[in-house]
Amino acid sequence: MVTIRTKVTLRRRGNLANHLAKIEKGVQGPKAVKVGFPKGKADADVVSVAIWNHFGTSRGIPSRPFITIAMFKNRREIRAALRKIAKNTVDTGAPIAAQLPKLGTFGAGKIQDQIAANTPPPNAPSTIRQKGSSRTLIDTGRMRQSVTWEVDK
Template sequence: MSFTVEVKRKKRVDLSKVQTSLRGPKKVKVGFPAGEADSDNIQKAVWNEFGTRGGASGGGWGGPVPERPFMRNAMRENTSKYRNGMRSSAAKILTGKTSITVVLSKLGIMAQGDVQQSITSLSSPPNSPATIALKGSSNPLIDTGEMRGAVTWKVWNG
């Protein structure tokens, strides 16, 4: 007993386009890239993301800053959205209808907005009463909005 299988393609794929579309960057970085972000914003982001012990080790108003993981929260809450975006773009990349650079750029814009939203919406742990009195706001991660505005993305070839 034997059988034959014939595969018919509706559209022929030009393999040279596939190879070209797979060249280019491999990652998108979101946050506060060194050399592009202001060092004060990087420092504020690190203090808030991981917390401090206060005093000489840093802190907003000299006291300890509790851990407020706005970046990790944004990535954890949106991982499936990013994965689905890459999955839906795979066929377009392979058929040469788009490039990895374009897809990663769209992903970077999306993730930048998610991190900024995480900064805006994070409310716990709350500011201390002394911090609220000094800055005039109870939003833990927003004083002037400068750190939130500094969040960016960069397509990277590493």
């Protein structure tokens, strides 16, 4: 699991009690989104292939940590999106849960982009012969198409 933290500073004038009540209402409910292959959202065989490719196996599949790479490469954009969500909740009282789908869609897209990016190390010659392609992480495209998200309840 990747955890990204952000900080928000409150600068507000007016009735603090009303403002805090609005913020309190906005932070009720879900506050997280799961991105990748959430339980029940992808077939078990696709999840297995994703795990084997991400972590590698003792049977010769090298580790290609595509989810970790995608989150690390895009951490600044993710933090900016989290700040925007927090600011919107602080400023307007907009529920965090209502803003999470956009973040989930963004994260899933970044993982799909990383899968398509031909993540090293390169495929073995035997794999290239078997697949008919040197592209890593993509054979039929099913794993890439299965990347999704869900609001964590």
